[in-house]
Amino acid sequence: MGVGIEVINLNAWYGTNHTLQDINLNIPANHATALIGPSGCGKSTFVRCLNRMHETNPIARVTGTVRFGDLDIYEDAKPVEIRRRVGMVFQRPNPFPTMSIYDNVAAGLKLNGYSNRRALDEIVEKSLRNSALWDEVKDDLKKKSGASLSGGQQQRLCIARALAVDPEALLMDEPASALDPVSTSKIEDLIFQLKSQYTIVIVTHNMQQAARVAEKTGFFLNGRMVEFDSTHKIFTNPSDKRTEDYITGRFG
Amino acid sequence: MNANVPEIRISQAQLQPEAGPPDGQRPVEAVQVSPIRAFLLSRGNSAIADRGFHWLMVLCALSIFGIVVLIAIELVLRSKLAWSQFGFDFFIKAYVDPYTKLPMYWDPVNGHFSALPFVYGTLVSSFLALLLAVPLAIGVAVFLTEMCPQALRGPLAFMTELLAAIPSVIYGLWAVFVLVPLLREHVNPLLIRLLGWTGLFNDDNPTGLGFLSAGVILAIMILPIISSLTREVMTAVPHSQREAVLALGATRWEMIRMGVLRNARIGIVGAIMLGLGRALGETMAVTMVIGNNPQIVRSLLANGSSMAAVIANEFAEASGDLHLSALMEIGLALFVVTIIVNALARVLVWAVTRGAPAQVH
Amino acid sequence: MPTEHKLRARIRTGIDGAATGLAVLSTLLVVAPLVAIFAYLLYKGASSLSWAFFTDIPKPVGEAGGGMANAIAGSGILLAIGSLIGVPVGIGGGIFLAEYGRGTKLANAVRFTADVLNGVPSIVMGIAVYSLIVVPQRHFSAFSGGVALGIMMIPTVCRTTEEMLLMVPHAVREAALALGVPNWRSVLAITVKTASPGIITGCMLAFARVAGETAPLIFTAFGNMGWSSNLNEPIAALPLQIYVYAISPYDEWHRLAWAGALVLIVLIVAAVSLVRYVTSRGVLKGAS
Numbered sequence: 001m002g003v004g005i006e007v008i009n010l011n012a013w014y015g016t017n018h019t020l021q022d023i024n025l026n027i028p029a030n031h032a033t034a035l036i037g038p039s040g041c042g043k044s045t046f047v048r049c050l051n052r053m054h055e056t057n058p059i060a061r062v063t064g065t066v067r068f069g070d071l072d073i074y075e076d077a078k079p080v081e082i083r084r085r086v087g088m089v090f091q092r093p094n095p096f097p098t099m100s101i102y103d104n105v106a107a108g109l110k111l112n113g114y115s116n117r118r119a120l121d122e123i124v125e126k127s128l129r130n131s132a133l134w135d136e137v138k139d140d141l142k143k144k145s146g147a148s149l150s151g152g153q154q155q156r157l158c159i160a161r162a163l164a165v166d167p168e169a170l171l172m173d174e175p176a177s178a179l180d181p182v183s184t185s186k187i188e189d190l191i192f193q194l195k196s197q198y199t200i201v202i203v204t205h206n207m208q209q210a211a212r213v214a215e216k217t218g219f220f221l222n223g224r225m226v227e228f229d230s231t232h233k234i235f236t237n238p239s240d241k242r243t244e245d246y247i248t249g250r251f252g
Numbered sequence: 253m254n255a256n257v258p259e260i261r262i263s264q265a266q267l268q269p270e271a272g273p274p275d276g277q278r279p280v281e282a283v284q285v286s287p288i289r290a291f292l293l294s295r296g297n298s299a300i301a302d303r304g305f306h307w308l309m310v311l312c313a314l315s316i317f318g319i320v321v322l323i324a325i326e327l328v329l330r331s332k333l334a335w336s337q338f339g340f341d342f343f344i345k346a347y348v349d350p351y352t353k354l355p356m357y358w359d360p361v362n363g364h365f366s367a368l369p370f371v372y373g374t375l376v377s378s379f380l381a382l383l384l385a386v387p388l389a390i391g392v393a394v395f396l397t398e399m400c401p402q403a404l405r406g407p408l409a410f411m412t413e414l415l416a417a418i419p420s421v422i423y424g425l426w427a428v429f430v431l432v433p434l435l436r437e438h439v440n441p442l443l444i445r446l447l448g449w450t451g452l453f454n455d456d457n458p459t460g461l462g463f464l465s466a467g468v469i470l471a472i473m474i475l476p477i478i479s480s481l482t483r484e485v486m487t488a489v490p491h492s493q494r495e496a497v498l499a500l501g502a503t504r505w506e507m508i509r510m511g512v513l514r515n516a517r518i519g520i521v522g523a524i525m526l527g528l529g530r531a532l533g534e535t536m537a538v539t540m541v542i543g544n545n546p547q548i549v550r551s552l553l554a555n556g557s558s559m560a561a562v563i564a565n566e567f568a569e570a571s572g573d574l575h576l577s578a579l580m581e582i583g584l585a586l587f588v589v590t591i592i593v594n595a596l597a598r599v600l601v602w603a604v605t606r607g608a609p610a611q612v613h
Numbered sequence: 614m615p616t617e618h619k620l621r622a623r624i625r626t627g628i629d630g631a632a633t634g635l636a637v638l639s640t641l642l643v644v645a646p647l648v649a650i651f652a653y654l655l656y657k658g659a660s661s662l663s664w665a666f667f668t669d670i671p672k673p674v675g676e677a678g679g680g681m682a683n684a685i686a687g688s689g690i691l692l693a694i695g696s697l698i699g700v701p702v703g704i705g706g707g708i709f710l711a712e713y714g715r716g717t718k719l720a721n722a723v724r725f726t727a728d729v730l731n732g733v734p735s736i737v738m739g740i741a742v743y744s745l746i747v748v749p750q751r752h753f754s755a756f757s758g759g760v761a762l763g764i765m766m767i768p769t770v771c772r773t774t775e776e777m778l779l780m781v782p783h784a785v786r787e788a789a790l791a792l793g794v795p796n797w798r799s800v801l802a803i804t805v806k807t808a809s810p811g812i813i814t815g816c817m818l819a820f821a822r823v824a825g826e827t828a829p830l831i832f833t834a835f836g837n838m839g840w841s842s843n844l845n846e847p848i849a850a851l852p853l854q855i856y857v858y859a860i861s862p863y864d865e866w867h868r869l870a871w872a873g874a875l876v877l878i879v880l881i882v883a884a885v886s887l888v889r890y891v892t893s894r895g896v897l898k899g900a901s
């Protein structure tokens with residue numbers, strides 16, 4: 001079960017750089033929402049504000065409100081608590097290099113003190129199945145290191161790792177941009193499967209990808225959210241001219 | 253799609269119809285939260301553990317300052333006695349031996365202490381070491397960085413590293429039984445014959461110990477550090493500088509001289525200073541070959557002593573508080589001087605390599 | 614004109630050749646003492662090494678034989694005490710420099726001071742620890758010797774740890790943070806763990822450097838011709854014993870000094886070679 005994310009007047013800075021300006025939107029639960037826009041428009045920053053990763057940078061600053069359901073994630077909770085409720089998958093797969101596949105998936109739990117071995121076994125299997133990696137690695141769970149897999153497999157491993165903590169939402173920052181087309185399509189299939197159980201926010205450069213997997217799409221430009229609507233509408237009949245220009249390839 | 257998804261979901265949110273979810277939808281609260289989620293929600297935010305750990309790490313880092321301060325305090329406290337007794341004269345005064353009428357500096361029996369011969373010995377042996385080591389070190393660095401065939405570079409660099417790893421006492425051992433006899437039998441007579449007129453080499457001391465032996469073994473010991481740091485600063489010079497000089501039609505040596513050495517000049521001075529710092533404080537090898545006679549003579553072949561050597565020799569059996577305090581004061585002087593030299597050297601090296609040097613020396 | 618040019622070109626080529634020659638000569642002159650020292654050590658040391666060397670303690674003057682078993686054991690104990698102090702504090706300092714204080718003025722000051730501290734003569738460390746521990750306790754001890762060695766290890770371990778931690782890719786840290794792992798846990802279980810091969814080699818380097826130190830032990834551990842039974846007694850150490858034997862007038866002891874020197878140098882060279890192997894072969898797992 002996922003959680004809806006409500007964003008109110010979000011502003012973000014990197015030092016003096018006003019990266020996000022007055023963002024307002026509602027991300028629906030249990031659906032996939034895509035964020036598109038040209039490079040440097042702030043989509044990654046936005047997503048990182050949703051799990052309070054933006055503030056790990058010492059010169060970063062955020063104002064505004066972000067709500068998970070009823071919870072104001074900046075006022076009513078600490079970063080660590082929020083990040084346990086929201087998973088993140090990064091652009092470049094980043095499995096923990098010194099850990100086995102098993103340990104990678106279980107990392108979010110083990111490093112938070114969970115020690116029930118049998119339950120962990122179940123969770124690892126379930127997460128790997130959910131990320132379509134189980135069949136490929138089930139014989140080498142503890143023998144192979146996370147870094148020994150191929151790029152696409154590593155990214156699915158990272159997805160499994162994020163799923164293992166049973167998050168309410170999954171944030172994906174261009175998860176397939178560093179992967180080959182076959183892996184990309186596998187990941188897109190995955191998102192399609194997962195979105196009924198989790199709230200998924202996916203940042204993507206690839207408009208076709210957004211069209212394939214997401215119900216709603218937001219178009220970002222220069223730190224502002226220009227338009228946020230159903231994917232169908234954005235791609236066939238956008239309200240804003242800038243959106244139309246981007247979609248038709250006039251820039252970006 | 254072959255993803256197999258057996259789910260153990262406890263509850264489902266109500267989904268909107270396919271027309272697209274309305275905005276602002278908040279999901280119905282789950283009846284039961286999964287055990288994982290419950291577990292994670294129950295974990296605290298570990299703010300205390302984080303802060304505690306942070307401060308523990310800060311403490312460890314501050315220990316570095318603590319060590320310096322501690323050493324300084326101990327040395328200053330223990331030298332107070334000698335300082336109050338002799339003041340600054342401790343470093344410049346010369347007494348006179350009542351029987352021989354010759355200058356005398358270090359007389360524990362009668363409580364006369366002057367550090368002058370040790371300062372002299374330290375300076376002489378160190379500068380002699382620099383004189384011998386610097387040209388060789390730069391030569392090696394130039395060879396390894398600019399001229400050496402790639403295959404040889406690794407082994408040769410490794411060998412210089414090995415030279416740096418040899419403990420001082422082993423250098424001393426080798427110096428006593430191999431170097432000193434070598435100098436005594438073959439080199440010193442030559443020096444006396446050819447250069448005796450300078451007054452720097454006279455034959456009063458047949459043992460082969462003395463300033464020269466100390467200088468030579470020190471040179472061998474400081475060579476690796478000067479060489480490897482020079483290599484580092486030379487490698488830090490960007491290739492564009494080399495290419496610019498070559499494009500003007502320079503020979504390889506001219507390219508090295510004008511394109512590399514000139515740019516790395518400041519760093520090389522820093523490397524030399526680091527070598528000096530090492531030479532100033534070197535103890536065991538120097539003690540074993542310098543002859544341990546607190547005198548000031550012009551001949552490099554004469555016995556002498558150094559600041560570090562006298563401490564090593566006399567500390568354990570110092571006769572009386574004043575003697576000990578005098579030795580402590582010499583130690584304090586050594587501490588202050590090596591800190592200044594090393595700090596200056598690091599600043600110079602940093603200026604060329606821009607940031608923390610890549611290797612710990 | 615052309616002949617002038619030719620002459621100048623000839624001179625320049627000549628100088629170039631001379632410079633090359635000098636550089637090669639320097640290298641040979643540097644390699645020569647190294648080879649000489651090792652060869653002599655091997656020759657003199659090997660002939661004096663025997664099983665008794667590793668099992669016996671020194672015999673009184675005049676009696677043949679004896680060994681340095683107590684010195685080897687003593688060095689081991691001193692290094693253990695030193696490591697107990699130097700390694701945790703050094704690694705902690707390195708963690709601060711890389712994870713918490715990166716870029717701050719404090720970190721720069723710590724780094725600079727650590728480098729400068731590395732250049733302080735070890736004999737100064739020795740007399741400082743003497744003043745700090747031996748004087749109040751009124752006796753020499755293995756404990757004070759260990760403290761002296763430990764203090765010497767801290768700056769080296771700190772800097773190498775920092776270097777190794779900086780090599781851990783930022784993505785790995787981010788992955789741990791994004792999972793909601795507490796910061797301290799992430800630093801230890803992820804970042805430090807990833808850099809651990811490098812950190813261990815850094816410790817080995819400090820270990821090897823300190824293993825050969827004599828000066829700080831002269832007035833702390835002081836040395837012991839027999840076994841010592843507790844940490845509050847003077848204790849023998851290999852480099853210290855070598856020194857005492859080397860400056861003695863007895864041939865028999867000179868032989869033992871060579872044997873001891875060989876053992877010491879073999880251990881140090883082994884450590885240095887291992888460090889080089891690990892760092893150069895990129896065996897630093899995952900830190901790339």
